Amino acid sequence: MTQFLSRFIATALIASGVLLADVAHADPSFTANKHLGVGSCAAGPCHGKLAPTTATNANDNSNVAQNEYRRWQSDDLHSQAYTVLESAKAKQMAAKLGIANPTSAAMCLDCHADNVPAAQRGPKFQIRDGVGCEACHGGAEKWLESHSAKTATHPANLAKGMYATELPRPRAELCVSCHLGTRDKFAAHTIMGAGHPRLVFELETFVANQPAHYVVDADYIARKGKISGMRLWLSGQLTVAKQFVSLLQSPLYQNDKLLPELSFYDCHSCHHPMNVVRWSQQRVGDGIKPGTLRLQTQNLLILQAVAQVLDPGAVESLTTARHQLVHAGQTDYAAVKSAVAQIDIWLKAHDSWADRQFTDAETGKVRHAVISMAAADKASDYMEAEQVVFGIQTLTYALGDLNSRKASLDQLFTAVKNQANFDPAQFVTTARAVQEKF
DSSP states (O other), rough: HHHHHHHHHHHHHHHHOOOOOSSSSSGGGSSSSBBGGGGGTTTTTTTTSSOOOOTTTTTTTSSSSSSSSHHHHHHGGGGGGGHHHHHHHHHHHHHHHTSSSSTTTHHHHHHHHHOOOOGGGGGOOGGGOOSSSSHHHHOOOOTTTTGGGTTHHHHHHHTTOOOTTTTTHHHHHHHHHHTTSSSSOOOOOHHHHTOOOOOOHHHHHHHHHHOSSSOOOHHHHHOOEEEHHHHHHHHHHHHHHHHHHHHHTTTTSSSSSSSSGGGGBBBBSSEEEEEEEEOOOHOOOOOOOOOOBHHHHHHHHHHHHHHHHHOOGGHHHHHHHHHHHHHTTTTTTHHHHHHOOOOOOHHHTTTGGGGOOOOOOHHHHHHHHHHHHHHHTTTHHHHHHHHHHHHHHHHHHHTTTTTTTTTHHHHHHTTSSSSSSOHHHHHHHHHHHHGGGO
Protein backbone atom coordinates (compact mmCIF):
# COMPACT_ATOMS: atom_id res chain seq x y z
CA MET A 1 0.00 0.00 0.00
CA THR A 2 1.65 3.29 -1.05
CA GLN A 3 1.96 6.16 1.41
CA PHE A 4 -0.05 8.32 -0.98
CA LEU A 5 -2.89 5.81 -0.99
CA SER A 6 -2.96 5.74 2.81
CA ARG A 7 -3.30 9.53 2.96
CA PHE A 8 -5.81 9.52 0.11
CA ILE A 9 -8.11 6.96 1.74
CA ALA A 10 -7.64 8.45 5.20
CA THR A 11 -9.14 11.70 3.95
CA ALA A 12 -12.06 9.88 2.38
CA LEU A 13 -12.74 7.76 5.46
CA ILE A 14 -12.76 10.73 7.82
CA ALA A 15 -14.98 12.56 5.37
CA SER A 16 -17.40 9.62 5.47
CA GLY A 17 -20.40 10.80 3.48
CA VAL A 18 -23.13 9.85 1.08
CA LEU A 19 -24.46 9.79 -2.49
CA LEU A 20 -26.39 6.72 -3.48
CA ALA A 21 -29.42 4.55 -2.69
CA ASP A 22 -31.27 1.77 -0.91
CA VAL A 23 -29.62 -1.35 0.49
CA ALA A 24 -31.18 -4.77 0.22
CA HIS A 25 -29.72 -6.13 3.46
CA ALA A 26 -30.77 -4.69 6.81
CA ASP A 27 -28.58 -1.76 7.80
CA PRO A 28 -27.36 -2.46 11.37
CA SER A 29 -28.62 1.00 12.33
CA PHE A 30 -32.19 0.06 11.48
CA THR A 31 -32.62 -3.29 13.20
CA ALA A 32 -34.52 -3.68 16.46
CA ASN A 33 -31.62 -5.00 18.54
CA LYS A 34 -30.15 -2.64 21.10
CA HIS A 35 -26.65 -1.32 20.54
CA LEU A 36 -24.76 -1.94 23.78
CA GLY A 37 -21.81 0.30 23.01
CA VAL A 38 -18.12 -0.08 22.27
CA GLY A 39 -17.44 -0.43 26.00
CA SER A 40 -19.27 -3.77 25.96
CA CYS A 41 -16.63 -5.19 23.61
CA ALA A 42 -13.51 -3.54 25.04
CA ALA A 43 -12.73 -5.76 28.04
CA GLY A 44 -9.37 -7.52 28.00
CA PRO A 45 -10.74 -11.08 27.76
CA CYS A 46 -12.97 -10.02 24.86
CA HIS A 47 -11.55 -7.66 22.24
CA GLY A 48 -9.49 -5.28 24.37
CA LYS A 49 -6.11 -6.98 24.68
CA LEU A 50 -3.06 -4.80 24.08
CA ALA A 51 -1.47 -7.38 21.79
CA PRO A 52 -3.09 -9.94 19.50
CA THR A 53 -3.60 -13.49 20.70
CA THR A 54 -1.30 -15.90 18.90
CA ALA A 55 -1.20 -19.65 18.49
CA THR A 56 1.22 -19.90 21.41
CA ASN A 57 -0.75 -17.85 23.93
CA ALA A 58 -4.34 -18.49 22.85
CA ASN A 59 -6.81 -19.79 25.39
CA ASP A 60 -9.09 -22.66 24.50
CA ASN A 61 -11.95 -20.31 23.68
CA SER A 62 -10.20 -17.96 21.30
CA ASN A 63 -10.38 -17.99 17.53
CA VAL A 64 -9.90 -14.22 17.17
CA ALA A 65 -6.98 -11.90 17.93
CA GLN A 66 -8.82 -10.32 20.89
CA ASN A 67 -7.14 -6.93 20.30
CA GLU A 68 -9.82 -5.76 17.84
CA TYR A 69 -10.93 -2.86 20.04
CA ARG A 70 -7.37 -1.60 20.42
CA ARG A 71 -6.79 -1.87 16.66
CA TRP A 72 -10.01 0.05 15.98
CA GLN A 73 -9.15 2.70 18.55
CA SER A 74 -5.57 3.31 17.42
CA ASP A 75 -5.58 2.64 13.67
CA ASP A 76 -9.13 2.66 12.31
CA LEU A 77 -10.35 6.09 11.22
CA HIS A 78 -13.94 5.03 11.93
CA SER A 79 -13.11 5.61 15.60
CA GLN A 80 -12.38 9.27 14.79
CA ALA A 81 -15.53 9.90 12.78
CA TYR A 82 -17.36 11.67 15.62
CA THR A 83 -14.41 13.80 16.72
CA VAL A 84 -14.21 15.17 13.16
CA LEU A 85 -17.55 16.84 13.90
CA GLU A 86 -15.90 18.77 16.74
CA SER A 87 -13.32 20.33 14.43
CA ALA A 88 -13.28 23.96 13.40
CA LYS A 89 -13.92 22.97 9.78
CA ALA A 90 -17.02 20.97 10.73
CA LYS A 91 -18.36 23.89 12.74
CA GLN A 92 -17.76 26.25 9.82
CA MET A 93 -19.62 23.88 7.48
CA ALA A 94 -22.50 23.58 9.94
CA ALA A 95 -22.81 27.35 10.23
CA LYS A 96 -23.04 27.69 6.45
CA LEU A 97 -25.82 25.08 6.42
CA GLY A 98 -27.70 26.66 9.30
CA ILE A 99 -26.88 23.82 11.68
CA ALA A 100 -26.26 24.94 15.25
CA ASN A 101 -24.07 22.00 16.27
CA PRO A 102 -22.77 19.24 13.96
CA THR A 103 -22.35 16.86 16.92
CA SER A 104 -26.11 16.80 17.47
CA ALA A 105 -27.37 17.01 13.88
CA ALA A 106 -28.74 13.79 12.37
CA MET A 107 -27.43 14.92 8.97
CA CYS A 108 -23.92 14.53 10.37
CA LEU A 109 -24.34 11.80 12.99
CA ASP A 110 -26.00 9.33 10.63
CA CYS A 111 -22.63 8.65 9.04
CA HIS A 112 -20.15 9.95 11.60
CA ALA A 113 -21.53 7.84 14.47
CA ASP A 114 -23.66 4.81 15.28
CA ASN A 115 -26.74 7.02 15.37
CA VAL A 116 -29.43 4.58 16.50
CA PRO A 117 -32.56 5.88 18.27
CA ALA A 118 -32.35 6.53 22.01
CA ALA A 119 -34.54 3.50 22.78
CA GLN A 120 -31.93 1.24 21.13
CA ARG A 121 -28.98 2.52 23.15
CA GLY A 122 -27.65 0.32 25.94
CA PRO A 123 -26.06 1.52 29.20
CA LYS A 124 -22.50 1.66 27.79
CA PHE A 125 -23.50 3.27 24.50
CA GLN A 126 -21.82 6.59 23.71
CA ILE A 127 -22.57 8.49 20.54
CA ARG A 128 -19.12 10.04 20.61
CA ASP A 129 -17.53 6.62 20.06
CA GLY A 130 -18.13 7.29 16.39
CA VAL A 131 -18.53 4.44 13.96
CA GLY A 132 -18.04 1.67 16.49
CA CYS A 133 -18.38 -2.09 16.55
CA GLU A 134 -22.16 -2.31 16.22
CA ALA A 135 -22.38 0.24 13.43
CA CYS A 136 -20.97 -2.53 11.24
CA HIS A 137 -21.61 -5.75 13.13
CA GLY A 138 -25.17 -4.96 14.23
CA GLY A 139 -26.79 -4.41 17.60
CA ALA A 140 -25.30 -6.95 20.02
CA GLU A 141 -28.24 -7.21 22.41
CA LYS A 142 -29.08 -10.80 21.46
CA TRP A 143 -25.65 -12.16 20.63
CA LEU A 144 -23.13 -10.41 22.89
CA GLU A 145 -23.20 -13.09 25.58
CA SER A 146 -23.54 -16.12 23.35
CA HIS A 147 -21.11 -15.31 20.55
CA SER A 148 -18.06 -16.06 22.69
CA ALA A 149 -19.27 -19.46 23.88
CA LYS A 150 -17.33 -22.54 22.83
CA THR A 151 -20.43 -23.87 21.14
CA ALA A 152 -21.16 -20.64 19.24
CA THR A 153 -21.24 -20.77 15.46
CA HIS A 154 -21.21 -17.99 12.93
CA PRO A 155 -24.63 -18.96 11.48
CA ALA A 156 -26.08 -18.85 15.01
CA ASN A 157 -24.64 -15.38 15.55
CA LEU A 158 -26.14 -14.19 12.27
CA ALA A 159 -29.52 -15.60 13.27
CA LYS A 160 -29.40 -13.44 16.40
CA GLY A 161 -28.75 -10.24 14.50
CA MET A 162 -25.03 -10.09 13.76
CA TYR A 163 -24.40 -8.54 10.35
CA ALA A 164 -22.69 -10.69 7.70
CA THR A 165 -19.80 -8.36 6.93
CA GLU A 166 -17.76 -11.22 5.44
CA LEU A 167 -20.10 -11.62 2.45
CA PRO A 168 -19.48 -9.41 -0.60
CA ARG A 169 -23.00 -8.04 -1.09
CA PRO A 170 -23.80 -7.24 2.56
CA ARG A 171 -20.33 -5.75 3.04
CA ALA A 172 -20.65 -3.56 -0.04
CA GLU A 173 -24.18 -2.46 0.81
CA LEU A 174 -23.21 -1.59 4.38
CA CYS A 175 -20.20 0.47 3.33
CA VAL A 176 -22.11 2.17 0.53
CA SER A 177 -24.84 3.19 2.96
CA CYS A 178 -22.47 5.81 4.36
CA HIS A 179 -19.54 6.17 2.01
CA LEU A 180 -21.96 6.74 -0.87
CA GLY A 181 -25.36 6.94 0.81
CA THR A 182 -29.04 6.08 0.91
CA ARG A 183 -32.26 7.96 0.34
CA ASP A 184 -32.27 8.70 4.07
CA LYS A 185 -28.59 9.63 4.31
CA PHE A 186 -27.68 11.87 1.44
CA ALA A 187 -24.91 14.44 0.97
CA ALA A 188 -26.38 16.84 -1.52
CA HIS A 189 -24.39 19.35 -3.54
CA THR A 190 -25.33 21.93 -0.91
CA ILE A 191 -23.35 20.03 1.73
CA MET A 192 -20.33 19.79 -0.54
CA GLY A 193 -20.65 23.47 -1.35
CA ALA A 194 -20.40 24.16 2.38
CA GLY A 195 -17.05 22.36 2.47
CA HIS A 196 -17.66 18.61 2.68
CA PRO A 197 -15.00 16.75 0.67
CA ARG A 198 -15.93 15.10 -2.61
CA LEU A 199 -17.14 11.55 -2.02
CA VAL A 200 -15.09 8.68 -3.37
CA PHE A 201 -15.36 4.97 -2.70
CA GLU A 202 -13.98 1.64 -3.84
CA LEU A 203 -14.84 -1.29 -1.61
CA GLU A 204 -11.71 -3.43 -1.55
CA THR A 205 -9.30 -0.49 -1.42
CA PHE A 206 -11.12 1.02 1.53
CA VAL A 207 -11.36 -2.33 3.33
CA ALA A 208 -7.63 -2.93 2.87
CA ASN A 209 -6.79 0.48 4.29
CA GLN A 210 -9.22 0.31 7.21
CA PRO A 211 -7.07 -1.55 8.47
CA ALA A 212 -8.56 -4.99 8.97
CA HIS A 213 -8.93 -6.16 12.58
CA TYR A 214 -9.11 -9.82 11.53
CA VAL A 215 -6.83 -12.30 9.79
CA VAL A 216 -8.10 -14.56 7.04
CA ASP A 217 -6.38 -17.67 8.38
CA ALA A 218 -7.45 -21.31 8.34
CA ASP A 219 -9.80 -20.83 11.27
CA TYR A 220 -11.46 -17.79 9.68
CA ILE A 221 -11.91 -19.64 6.39
CA ALA A 222 -13.44 -22.63 8.19
CA ARG A 223 -16.01 -20.39 9.88
CA LYS A 224 -16.73 -17.81 7.19
CA GLY A 225 -15.16 -18.93 3.94
CA LYS A 226 -12.64 -17.09 1.79
CA ILE A 227 -13.69 -14.43 -0.71
CA SER A 228 -11.24 -13.36 -3.41
CA GLY A 229 -10.19 -9.75 -3.83
CA MET A 230 -11.53 -9.84 -7.39
CA ARG A 231 -14.99 -10.85 -6.18
CA LEU A 232 -15.06 -8.19 -3.46
CA TRP A 233 -13.89 -5.50 -5.90
CA LEU A 234 -16.47 -6.48 -8.49
CA SER A 235 -19.24 -6.69 -5.88
CA GLY A 236 -18.40 -3.15 -4.88
CA GLN A 237 -18.55 -1.91 -8.46
CA LEU A 238 -21.91 -3.61 -9.04
CA THR A 239 -23.35 -2.31 -5.76
CA VAL A 240 -22.37 1.29 -6.42
CA ALA A 241 -23.77 1.13 -9.94
CA LYS A 242 -27.06 -0.35 -8.72
CA GLN A 243 -27.37 2.22 -5.96
CA PHE A 244 -26.68 5.09 -8.32
CA VAL A 245 -29.25 4.16 -10.93
CA SER A 246 -31.82 3.56 -8.19
CA LEU A 247 -31.37 7.03 -6.76
CA LEU A 248 -31.58 8.59 -10.19
CA GLN A 249 -35.22 7.51 -10.10
CA SER A 250 -35.82 9.00 -6.65
CA PRO A 251 -37.08 12.45 -5.60
CA LEU A 252 -33.52 13.27 -4.57
CA TYR A 253 -32.62 13.60 -8.25
CA GLN A 254 -36.03 14.20 -9.76
CA ASN A 255 -36.84 17.25 -7.66
CA ASP A 256 -39.15 20.15 -8.43
CA LYS A 257 -36.36 22.72 -8.58
CA LEU A 258 -34.92 24.49 -11.58
CA LEU A 259 -31.83 22.25 -11.54
CA PRO A 260 -31.53 18.54 -10.79
CA GLU A 261 -29.42 17.46 -7.81
CA LEU A 262 -25.90 18.32 -8.95
CA SER A 263 -24.11 15.76 -6.77
CA PHE A 264 -25.12 13.10 -9.29
CA TYR A 265 -22.94 14.74 -11.93
CA ASP A 266 -19.22 14.42 -12.58
CA CYS A 267 -17.65 16.94 -10.21
CA HIS A 268 -14.72 17.66 -12.51
CA SER A 269 -16.87 18.54 -15.50
CA CYS A 270 -17.13 21.89 -13.68
CA HIS A 271 -14.56 21.91 -10.89
CA HIS A 272 -11.13 22.26 -12.43
CA PRO A 273 -8.78 25.16 -13.19
CA MET A 274 -10.01 27.24 -16.11
CA ASN A 275 -6.56 27.15 -17.74
CA VAL A 276 -6.56 23.34 -17.86
CA VAL A 277 -8.57 22.00 -20.79
CA ARG A 278 -9.77 18.52 -19.86
CA TRP A 279 -12.59 17.85 -22.31
CA SER A 280 -12.14 15.16 -24.96
CA GLN A 281 -14.70 13.79 -27.41
CA GLN A 282 -13.00 10.40 -27.17
CA ARG A 283 -13.87 10.15 -23.48
CA VAL A 284 -17.29 11.77 -23.29
CA GLY A 285 -18.79 10.15 -26.40
CA ASP A 286 -20.40 11.45 -29.56
CA GLY A 287 -22.78 14.38 -29.30
CA ILE A 288 -21.57 15.66 -25.93
CA LYS A 289 -20.37 19.25 -26.17
CA PRO A 290 -17.63 20.89 -24.11
CA GLY A 291 -18.77 22.60 -20.93
CA THR A 292 -21.78 20.36 -20.33
CA LEU A 293 -22.66 18.54 -17.12
CA ARG A 294 -22.28 14.76 -17.31
CA LEU A 295 -23.87 12.24 -14.97
CA GLN A 296 -21.32 10.07 -13.20
CA THR A 297 -20.64 6.83 -15.06
CA GLN A 298 -17.23 5.75 -13.74
CA ASN A 299 -18.48 2.50 -12.24
CA LEU A 300 -20.38 1.61 -15.40
CA LEU A 301 -17.19 2.21 -17.36
CA ILE A 302 -15.30 -0.19 -15.11
CA LEU A 303 -18.05 -2.78 -15.65
CA GLN A 304 -17.59 -2.36 -19.40
CA ALA A 305 -13.98 -3.43 -19.01
CA VAL A 306 -15.03 -6.41 -16.88
CA ALA A 307 -17.59 -7.43 -19.49
CA GLN A 308 -14.89 -7.49 -22.17
CA VAL A 309 -13.50 -10.52 -20.35
CA LEU A 310 -16.52 -12.15 -18.71
CA ASP A 311 -19.28 -11.41 -21.24
CA PRO A 312 -17.99 -9.80 -24.46
CA GLY A 313 -21.42 -9.96 -26.08
CA ALA A 314 -22.80 -7.58 -23.44
CA VAL A 315 -20.23 -4.80 -23.85
CA GLU A 316 -22.03 -2.94 -26.64
CA SER A 317 -25.36 -2.80 -24.84
CA LEU A 318 -23.79 -1.32 -21.68
CA THR A 319 -21.70 1.11 -23.70
CA THR A 320 -24.80 2.32 -25.53
CA ALA A 321 -26.83 2.57 -22.33
CA ARG A 322 -24.06 4.53 -20.61
CA HIS A 323 -23.86 7.04 -23.45
CA GLN A 324 -27.65 7.36 -23.47
CA LEU A 325 -27.57 8.11 -19.74
CA VAL A 326 -25.07 10.94 -20.23
CA HIS A 327 -27.24 12.44 -22.98
CA ALA A 328 -30.38 11.98 -20.89
CA GLY A 329 -28.81 13.85 -17.99
CA GLN A 330 -28.76 16.91 -20.19
CA THR A 331 -32.32 16.45 -21.42
CA ASP A 332 -35.07 15.75 -18.87
CA TYR A 333 -36.13 13.39 -16.10
CA ALA A 334 -38.14 11.18 -18.44
CA ALA A 335 -35.08 10.55 -20.61
CA VAL A 336 -33.00 9.72 -17.54
CA LYS A 337 -35.65 7.29 -16.32
CA SER A 338 -35.67 5.54 -19.70
CA ALA A 339 -31.87 5.28 -19.82
CA VAL A 340 -31.72 4.04 -16.24
CA ALA A 341 -34.23 1.29 -17.04
CA GLN A 342 -31.88 -0.12 -19.68
CA ILE A 343 -28.90 -0.01 -17.31
CA ASP A 344 -30.96 -1.65 -14.59
CA ILE A 345 -31.76 -4.55 -16.92
CA TRP A 346 -28.07 -4.99 -17.71
CA LEU A 347 -27.04 -4.88 -14.05
CA LYS A 348 -29.65 -7.44 -13.03
CA ALA A 349 -28.50 -9.74 -15.81
CA HIS A 350 -24.94 -9.60 -14.42
CA ASP A 351 -25.68 -9.55 -10.70
CA SER A 352 -24.52 -13.18 -10.41
CA TRP A 353 -20.94 -11.95 -10.85
CA ALA A 354 -21.06 -11.11 -7.12
CA ASP A 355 -21.66 -14.79 -6.30
CA ARG A 356 -19.03 -16.56 -8.35
CA GLN A 357 -15.37 -17.30 -7.85
CA PHE A 358 -12.75 -16.13 -10.33
CA THR A 359 -9.60 -17.77 -11.58
CA ASP A 360 -6.30 -15.95 -11.56
CA ALA A 361 -6.40 -16.03 -15.36
CA GLU A 362 -9.74 -14.19 -15.38
CA THR A 363 -8.53 -11.69 -12.80
CA GLY A 364 -5.41 -11.01 -14.84
CA LYS A 365 -7.43 -10.47 -18.01
CA VAL A 366 -9.79 -8.07 -16.25
CA ARG A 367 -6.84 -6.10 -14.87
CA HIS A 368 -5.39 -5.82 -18.36
CA ALA A 369 -8.75 -4.76 -19.79
CA VAL A 370 -9.01 -1.95 -17.22
CA ILE A 371 -5.55 -0.53 -17.91
CA SER A 372 -6.03 -0.94 -21.66
CA MET A 373 -9.22 1.12 -21.47
CA ALA A 374 -7.25 3.90 -19.79
CA ALA A 375 -4.43 3.62 -22.31
CA ALA A 376 -6.98 4.06 -25.11
CA ASP A 377 -8.08 7.38 -23.53
CA LYS A 378 -11.51 6.02 -22.64
CA ALA A 379 -11.20 6.43 -18.86
CA SER A 380 -9.16 9.55 -18.21
CA ASP A 381 -11.66 11.93 -16.70
CA TYR A 382 -10.55 12.22 -13.08
CA MET A 383 -13.27 10.14 -11.39
CA GLU A 384 -12.80 7.43 -14.00
CA ALA A 385 -9.00 7.48 -13.69
CA GLU A 386 -9.36 7.22 -9.93
CA GLN A 387 -11.42 4.02 -10.20
CA VAL A 388 -8.98 2.63 -12.76
CA VAL A 389 -6.07 3.06 -10.37
CA PHE A 390 -7.96 1.64 -7.40
CA GLY A 391 -9.01 -1.32 -9.52
CA ILE A 392 -5.52 -2.03 -10.86
CA GLN A 393 -4.15 -1.97 -7.32
CA THR A 394 -6.87 -4.23 -5.91
CA LEU A 395 -6.48 -6.81 -8.66
CA THR A 396 -2.70 -6.72 -8.31
CA TYR A 397 -3.00 -7.54 -4.62
CA ALA A 398 -5.52 -10.27 -5.47
CA LEU A 399 -3.04 -11.84 -7.90
CA GLY A 400 -0.17 -11.55 -5.42
CA ASP A 401 2.27 -10.04 -7.92
CA LEU A 402 2.76 -6.59 -6.39
CA ASN A 403 6.54 -6.81 -6.08
CA SER A 404 7.12 -6.87 -9.82
CA ARG A 405 4.55 -4.16 -10.51
CA LYS A 406 4.92 -1.75 -7.59
CA ALA A 407 6.87 0.87 -9.56
CA SER A 408 4.23 0.92 -12.30
CA LEU A 409 1.45 1.13 -9.74
CA ASP A 410 3.18 4.06 -8.05
CA GLN A 411 3.33 5.84 -11.41
CA LEU A 412 -0.43 5.48 -11.77
CA PHE A 413 -1.07 6.78 -8.26
CA THR A 414 1.20 9.76 -8.90
CA ALA A 415 -0.88 10.59 -11.99
CA VAL A 416 -4.08 10.89 -9.90
CA LYS A 417 -2.48 12.24 -6.73
CA ASN A 418 -3.77 15.79 -7.12
CA GLN A 419 -7.24 16.21 -8.56
CA ALA A 420 -6.78 19.97 -8.96
CA ASN A 421 -3.73 19.52 -11.19
CA PHE A 422 -4.85 16.30 -12.85
CA ASP A 423 -3.85 16.10 -16.51
CA PRO A 424 -5.90 13.60 -18.56
CA ALA A 425 -3.32 13.50 -21.35
CA GLN A 426 -0.56 12.71 -18.88
CA PHE A 427 -2.67 9.97 -17.32
CA VAL A 428 -3.16 8.38 -20.74
CA THR A 429 0.59 8.59 -21.36
CA THR A 430 1.26 6.93 -18.00
CA ALA A 431 -1.32 4.21 -18.64
CA ARG A 432 0.27 3.44 -22.00
CA ALA A 433 3.73 3.34 -20.47
CA VAL A 434 2.75 0.75 -17.84
CA GLN A 435 0.08 -1.11 -19.83
CA GLU A 436 2.17 -4.19 -20.55
CA LYS A 437 3.09 -4.52 -16.86
CA PHE A 438 -0.51 -5.40 -16.13
